[in-house]
Amino acid sequence: MKDILEKLDERRAEARLGGGRKRIDAQHARGKLTGRERIELLLDKDSFEEFDMFVQHRCTDFGMENQKVPGDGVVTGWGTVNGRTVFVFAKDFTVFGGSLSETHAAKMTKIQDMALKMRAPIIGLFDAGGARIQEGVAALGGYGEVFKRNVIASGVVPQISVIMGPCAGGDVYSPAMTDFIFMVRDTSYMFVTGPDVVKTVTNETVTSEELGGAKVHTTKSSVVDAAWDNDVEALLQVRRLIDFLPANNTDGAPVIESFDVADRIDASLDTLVPENPNKPYDMKELILKVVDEGDFFEIQEGFAKNIITGFARMEGRTVGIVANQPMVLAGVLDSDASRKASRFVRFCDSFEIPIVTFVDVPGFLPGTAQEYGGLIKHGAKLLFAFTQATVPLVTVITRKAFGGAYVVMSSKHIGADVNYAWPTAQIAVMGAKGAVEIIFRADMSDAEKIAGRTKEYEERFLSPFVAAERGYIDEVIMPHSTRRRIARALAMLAAKKEERPWKKHDNIPL
Numbered sequence: 001m002k003d004i005l006e007k008l009d010e011r012r013a014e015a016r017l018g019g020g021r022k023r024i025d026a027q028h029a030r031g032k033l034t035g036r037e038r039i040e041l042l043l044d045k046d047s048f049e050e051f052d053m054f055v056q057h058r059c060t061d062f063g064m065e066n067q068k069v070p071g072d073g074v075v076t077g078w079g080t081v082n083g084r085t086v087f088v089f090a091k092d093f094t095v096f097g098g099s100l101s102e103t104h105a106a107k108m109t110k111i112q113d114m115a116l117k118m119r120a121p122i123i124g125l126f127d128a129g130g131a132r133i134q135e136g137v138a139a140l141g142g143y144g145e146v147f148k149r150n151v152i153a154s155g156v157v158p159q160i161s162v163i164m165g166p167c168a169g170g171d172v173y174s175p176a177m178t179d180f181i182f183m184v185r186d187t188s189y190m191f192v193t194g195p196d197v198v199k200t201v202t203n204e205t206v207t208s209e210e211l212g213g214a215k216v217h218t219t220k221s222s223v224v225d226a227a228w229d230n231d232v233e234a235l236l237q238v239r240r241l242i243d244f245l246p247a248n249n250t251d252g253a254p255v256i257e258s259f260d261v262a263d264r265i266d267a268s269l270d271t272l273v274p275e276n277p278n279k280p281y282d283m284k285e286l287i288l289k290v291v292d293e294g295d296f297f298e299i300q301e302g303f304a305k306n307i308i309t310g311f312a313r314m315e316g317r318t319v320g321i322v323a324n325q326p327m328v329l330a331g332v333l334d335s336d337a338s339r340k341a342s343r344f345v346r347f348c349d350s351f352e353i354p355i356v357t358f359v360d361v362p363g364f365l366p367g368t369a370q371e372y373g374g375l376i377k378h379g380a381k382l383l384f385a386f387t388q389a390t391v392p393l394v395t396v397i398t399r400k401a402f403g404g405a406y407v408v409m410s411s412k413h414i415g416a417d418v419n420y421a422w423p424t425a426q427i428a429v430m431g432a433k434g435a436v437e438i439i440f441r442a443d444m445s446d447a448e449k450i451a452g453r454t455k456e457y458e459e460r461f462l463s464p465f466v467a468a469e470r471g472y473i474d475e476v477i478m479p480h481s482t483r484r485r486i487a488r489a490l491a492m493l494a495a496k497k498e499e500r501p502w503k504k505h506d507n508i509p510l
């Protein structure tokens with residue numbers, strides 16, 4: 001019996017070595033951890049239960065029958081994050097560069113199927129070179145199986161991908177279909193095809209970093225939601241994100257004990273909005289002062305900074321925050337901001353996370369660059385997403401809410417439940433200057449007349465009261481009581497039920 005137990009120990013030790021000590025050392029020398037080390041950091045201590053440690057590939061081409069490694073390049077199983085079950089797979093770069101074989105894919109799909117059955121989040125740690133070249137179509141088929149499950153699980157359980165090494169081919173397409181993608185700076189890359197193929201096909205010389213580094217994907221392509229400096233930091237941040245997320249689309253947002261009182265007032269908010277309407281202020285200050293303990297997990301911080309998206313808590317329960325940022329492009333809505341926010345709104349709505357929207361928006365960005373880039377369709381995405389959302393929606397207009405952007409930013413008209421405005425709010429078709437130039441064009445040569453008209457317009461329209469008189473705004477609130485107002489609104493809305501007519505699915509303007 002002792003022999004059998006020792007044999008098991010030996011086989012486990014062999015499997016844990018993956019591609020061997022030399023390759024593990026090389027992995028460490030590059031500043032990367034191994035798949036197993038990463039899982040240990042991601043999950044609660046001693047909670048990892050590994051599956052399929054002894055699975056081997058069945059390929060016999062190119063001498064592969066002599067190169068079998070137990071586990072076949074991916075570590076899979078389940079464990080807990082702060083006591084809540086999650087399923088996990090981590091690519092092992094030390095085994096054939098983490099590439100995906102038929103059996104490797106079967107390990108992944110087993111975990112995907114279990115996550116779906118158990119209605120628990122699935123986290124993939126990627127460090128892999130795509131389809132295993134020696135396996136050909138068997139590997140491609142394996143990816144198809146993985147992709148299919150990504151899509152079936154979408155909107156049912158949260159799917160999170162962390163890119164922790166060079167990733168290509170299927171190892172970027174599978175993440176692309178998950179809810180959030182994160183990267184590690186300097187050691188991870190994402191591209192459909194690497195620099196060598198780029199050189200061959202387009203004759204373009206480009207480094208991995210320039211082609212698909214964290215900077216590119218967090219600021220330019222918007223493929224990635226956040227990046228951190230090293231493996232440890234990235235995995236700790238994923239744990240933090242998991243705490244914000246529901247396990248699935250029916251459990252509702254988790255509640256974590258909060259030491260922040262719901263009726264906390266903040267007098268500094270009364271002076272947050274500058275007297276000069278063209279002067280910016282930092283919307284993040286408002287967010288941090290309103291939410292529980294100033295804890296805000298920002299999504300896509302480096303992209304389309306004119307809009308802010310992220311998770312926070314009110315009275316311990318997760319909320320999604322969407323806010324215009326007057327510090328960047330005056331908080332205008334452009335194509336990038338619309339795309340960024342609409343995806344976030346749809347995630348929140350899929351997973352029953354209430355949304356709090358802070359509005360200070362001068363309108364949609366005019367110009368050929370935006371129109372040629374499809375602003376109409378991208379802006380419509382945000383309009384569609386907010387209109388489609390049936391989760392509790394609370395909106396606070398702090399200053400400008402002009403034109404179409406007023407309607408789009410979770411207005412009463414498209415379905416928001418509770419709409420508040422600060423006394424500094426200006427809800428109108430456009431700002432005074434633009435409005436007067438159009439409706440009093442004939443008087444433009446008379447400066448005195450124009451000044452009078454501008455004043456008249458400002459007094460009549462650049463306030464929250466015209467909207468409040470019509471009930472489009474439920475109440476004009478004191479800025480200092482914003483947290484209390486939102487907390488009470490969300491508490492009242494917790495029981496919200498809104499049914500829409502049956503359909504197979506909608507046709508959001510993609």
Ligand code: HXC
Pocket residue numbers: 023094095096097098099128129130131132133134140143166167168169170171173193194
């Ligand atoms: C088999 C692979 C592999 C692959 C890497 N390796 N990629 N083995 N299939 N796809 C092996 C290498 O042979 C090497 O083995 C080890 O992994 C480490 O690779 P290196 O090249 O030495 O590492 P590095 O220089 O860091 O480069 C990493 C890399 C590069 C950028 C990932 O290896 C690469 O470009 N690989 C190919 C990427 C690719 O084109 N994949 C197919 C995509 S098609 P040893 O024994 O030396 O340790 C695809 C289709 C899916 O995925 C469908 C999408 C819709």
